[in-house]
Amino acid sequence: MLEIVPLELGELATNTYLITDSDTREAAVIDPAGDGQVILAQAKRYYCRIEQIWCTHAHFDHIGGVGELARVLETAPVIALHPADRPLWQLQGGASLLGHFLPTTPVPTLDLAEGMELRLGGTVFEVRHTPGHTPGHCIYYCASAGVCFCGDLIFQDSVGRTDLPGGNWDTLVTSIRSQVFSLPDETRLLPGHGPETMVGQEKKHNPFVRA
Numbered sequence: 589m590l591e592i593v594p595l596e597l598g599e600l601a602t603n604t605y606l607i608t609d610s611d612t613r614e615a616a617v618i619d620p621a622g623d624g625q626v627i628l629a630q631a632k633r634y635y636c637r638i639e640q641i642w643c644t645h646a647h648f649d650h651i652g653g654v655g656e657l658a659r660v661l662e663t664a665p666v667i668a669l670h671p672a673d674r675p676l677w678q679l680q681g682g683a684s685l686l687g688h689f690l691p692t693t694p695v696p697t698l699d700l701a702e703g704m705e706l707r708l709g710g711t712v713f714e715v716r717h718t719p720g721h722t723p724g725h726c727i728y729y730c731a732s733a734g735v736c737f738c739g740d741l742i743f744q745d746s747v748g749r750t751d752l753p754g755g756n757w758d759t760l761v762t763s764i765r766s767q768v769f770s771l772p773d774e775t776r777l778l779p780g781h782g783p784e785t786m787v788g789q790e791k792k793h794n795p796f797v798r799a
């Protein structure tokens with residue numbers, strides 16, 4: 589079974605998710621936004637081992653904790669990112685553009701691709717490539733748990749901004765309609781900012797992409 593520990597971290601109140609397989613206690617961190625020590629302390633509290641870091645995209649407010657987290661772990665974690673977001677990663681996630689500073693961040697070790705499967709113990713996740721907010725944005729869908737970690741693609745009653753370098757409105761809308769609205773209505777959406785929502789609710793009420 590999948591256990592989810594949400595943490596709100598970093599200067600832009602980004603949602604970081606510590607997720608673990610309840611049988612094996614293998615864990616992954618989705619978007620470590622900051623405070624590697626805080627994330628590690630939570631992993632200890634839940635008796636799990638962080639072995640993987642999965643990034644939805646390379647904006648600094650989602651990767652700000654990757655460096656510190658990688659340093660405090662005993663073994664180097666897998667760091668997953670879509671290659672189309674590598675240039676952004678190399679620019680420290682655009683931190684300097686927005687007046688922020690990012691400590692040294694290790695390079696990604698796993699190139700994500702559309703349809704790829706990631707595993708956490710016995711729990712399987714499907715990678716869905718969802719460009720629009722950034723070119724390499726991806727979401728992580730776990731069918732068995734009925735949950736999708738959707739980064740800055742879609743929020744409760746809102747969507748990701750497309751005015752930053754690499755953003756594109758039409759691409760964003762296409763990604764939401766094809767990759768999110770194709771999931772079952774009762775799928776929980778766990779976004780990069782703000783409260784969780786559900787596919788059916790956003791289909792009906794999201795003013796930007798209502799069906």
Ligand SMILES: [Zn+2]
Binds near residue numbers: 647
């Ligand atoms: Zn972003």
Ligand SMILES: [Zn+2]
Binds near residue numbers: 602647649740780781
């Ligand atoms: Zn964000």
